[in-house]
Amino acid sequence: MDEFLKIVGMNHIINSGEFESYRPEMIKFMEKLKEFVSDKVYDELESLLNDALSETNDYAFVEGMKVAIAITEKKYNPVL
Secondary structure, eight states: OHHHHHHHHHHHHHHHTOGGGGOHHHHHHHHHHTTTSOHHHHHHHHHHHHHHHHHHHHHHHHHHHHHHHHHHTTOOOOOO
């Protein structure tokens, strides 16, 4: 189920055509980083940060959709 929700969430973001608008802080950070490191180091860090961002988004999509599903099924129990 998690994999299905991850695919649905990412598909929605990609198909909306607004993927870049979801990561303005990353874009600013990478532009600034480019001033301080070599191209090789920049490319490695960009790859690592993109992977981390993707994993974080996947987790947020899946957990958010699980909460939405639980709410619609009246099975949601908030934890404070």
